[in-house]
Amino acid sequence: MRLLKLIAPVVAGAALAGAAPFAASAQNFDDPKEFQAAQDLLKMTPSGPEGKPWEQNLGGREVDTAKYKKAGPYRICFSNAGVDNPWRVVGWTNMQAQVDALKDDIKSFKAADAQGKDDKQISDINAFVQSGDCDALIVSPNTTAALSPAVEAACKKLPVIVFDRGVLTTCPVTFVNPIGGYGWGIQTADFIVSKLPKGGKVLALRILPGVDVLETRWSAANRIFKENGVNVVGAEFTGGDNAKTKQIVEDYINRNGKIDAIWMDAGATAVAALEAFEDSGQPYPIITGEDQEDFLKKWKEKGLTAMAPTYPTYQWRAPVIATVRVLKGEPVIGPTWKLPQPVITQADLDKYVDDKMPPLHYAMCGCKDLPGYPQRWGGK
Amino acid sequence: MTIALKEIRQGQAFAHLARRINVALVVFLLFYIVIGLLQPTYLEPAGAMNFLRRAAPLAILAAGQIFVLVSGGFDLSVGSLVTVTVVGGSMLTANDPSNTGWAIAVLYAIGLLVGLINGAVVAYLRTPSIIATLGTLLSVNGVAMMWSGGSPRGYLPDNFRMFGRLVFHDVPVVKIFPVAIVVLLAVCALAQWGLHGMVFGRRVFAIGDNARAAQLAGVQVALVRIVVFVISALAAVTAGILLGGFGGVSVDVGVGLELQAIAACVVGGVQLMGGRGTLVGAVAGALTLTALFTLLTLLGWPQPLKETAQGVILIIAVAFGAWRRRRTG
């Protein structure tokens, strides 16, 4: 009897695990059409004011917003998925500073933090709509499908602007975001392919499975690696933890003797990965990180062969700008407003490295002209 | 007849010895041998030292947590203390090595404060430690976020990171010797002495076994409770210094560590409602868990199945311990 109770979960587990190959995914992260669209966007030249990428756009058309015109100053509400990682922290700071910069047009700016919970964010959006205190609603959705009904319901009462992740409905006035994951994967994989010696070994470090923005990055990069016959010795999940990253890299170095390049789907643990090479007495690899200051600093100090892709935090400025325009009846780019997605190369590294900013500050923040810089972002 | 008696007594002595060997130690050695077969570098002295360096933070956390568990409670706040240590350390030192000394002092003071709060809430407000330390977990995490604004503000200087990262090279016999192991040995020695050598340790066991009886026997239950939470908190700060040293600044370094520490103790034979456990067991449990994760990584198991394996080991370890207790009475 006791033995049965011990075996039962194992059997159940085996059954579930056996179902794995048949698991259907609602969202396809390996869409060749999206991949092609991203490649096209990467080749486009942005139009818009020079030096202000958060106001530029790649293609798209203008949407007439005359029907939303209202007398200012405006009351804007923001439903935030959360601030549970440094990228979102920098972005949120950007947004608040942008609101400050437009304070003549904005009477009140209320934000609700959903702490990473879809269920809570739905309630937050409903509460905003019901309160009657919002002239317009900005939404950064926690997940795409789950938030769509709430956004649809909100669209019926007030103009909604969505950014970062999208929703499955076209009712918002506009959806602002950069090129996205496929673009990142293409930019980084192309770089590694161009620098990798023949037969070189690449280790891919990923954070978590199932996160849409990260999965598309890997699927695009993997596609390019396969097309070019690159030897990817492993694709490991680090959980975004420095200690685990170092341990995984150390183990791979031990097993493979030499790792020539590191591909990362996000830059939070890039320095930890590099330190693993240091601690093992190995030469530095070719590496693609992200625009965090600690990675840029190390890149410059040690003369690495590297590039920093970005998922720019300046995209948190654009929705505020767009919302004010919408409420003024001025045209905005829609229904999708694509922002440029630059990369930091060796040539422009010096423009972005800044010793006085915090280690996990994102250099492509477009925030130098905003009120409160640099103290507001933790710099000196 | 006398010969038969002698044989029986020898057999009993052997069984007595076998029962005293901690199961976790055996399991750990088994795991480690398999790891060595898969990746021979682990069998070299340098590899073994590296492994111990990785396991040190968890072992230190377990060495602190065992005091609370043996007294009958739980300390769920240690993970967030680790986070606040790393984040706070980066803010206080701001990449200036001359700050390291007093920054570490401040961090230990914070640990002391949190331990005192935990202990006082449990001892004087009579709140169950699961709830009390859950509350401190949330609040301390909030404090870490508020202090850093969500993103740590400075780099950790090298002399701070030395504890977790520095390794002496060209050492005879072991080839390399990480500083982290010195810290680990020191903490283990202190904990062993505190739990098994001092009268204080006996009081902790007594409270865990039957708090009311201990009180009637004259033990100052409230004081002992406060001290065990302080010990756990100080161990957490130490583990945080090691983790910050090894890995650098990060915002979520402490996530889930409290449950891992409890799991390590449990795998090592610590009884969850108090009254029974050994420090050797706690440390062996930590080594076993670290070996398990390393083994699964080497076998190429995906991350989710590693969680499954941890759950299975946990249940088996505790079920085995309970079965053993029922058998030996």
Next chain:
Amino acid sequence: MSSADVIACGFPRRRTAAAPLLLLLGSIVLYIGVAIATGQTRMLEVEGVVGLLQRMVALGIVAIGQTFVILAGSIDLSVANLISVAAVLASFIMQGRPEMMLVAVVAVLAVSAIVGLINGALVSHLQVSPFIATLGSGLILQGLLSASFTNFAGSVPIEFQSAAYGALGPLPYSVIGLFLLALLASILLRATKFGAHLYAVGGNSEGARLAGIRTDLVTIGAHVLCSLTAGVSGLYLASRLRSGAPWIGRSGVYDLESIAVVVIGGTLLAGGRGGVWGTLAGVLLFAVLDASFNMLDVSAYPKLVLRGAIVIAAVAIYTFRSRDLAA
């Protein structure tokens, strides 16, 4: 009725009615006060109050189940992961087809019941500490789930979404359902033999066993009920989020939060005292806190600090008078 039942009925069950009532009043006063103070009086209208109640549903359903387990002197840390499994399984089986709705619901409830059986058996037969047993089973569930599904699986048909989005007049079905569930649970606890036995086992399990009560069956029953409510909560979330994802349970922190609201509601962690209405009052408190923090525009981090302090304070308020030694 056996002698065991007579003894069980005679066990004193002091109703800690004070705690839930105080919580209820306190939460109401807080909500009204904040709404008036920030000038957002529209939150006091029917729609606003309904929105507040809607925040209670997901946590409330599983907290009712957790109440049973804690009353029995046990604990269940696997609920968050079971909620994820339920949500993913439901939407995977349904794949957007209305004809599969019943099959999916039955399958989810069956799986939940099995998990509850295993948890209960681990605790009562293998005598594994409930903390570890359910921590372990939760890890196993989560691991198996994440290994099989990396993203939202399948989807839920429109007809099923009415569970979360449909309403009877101004009141959503889900809120009505929550209160009906609470009523059922309360009747089960106060008016049935099982309920009496549950209090007995939680209050003094040795004494209950000696009195002839099958403590192992009671414990298993409590765990099965808890896991069933986790399954129902998962079904509700699949309906509300239109699909199930492997991280739903974890990101909602349903394990620690359900334990917190049960204890805040006056149910003792040691078992034997407390009830369902106290738990609901605790859930209301958390919902009011969420809504109030939004109205007051409190930023994310101070919210964490306050939440931790409130959890401790809400429990300390009535434990500090106890003369028992806490652990």
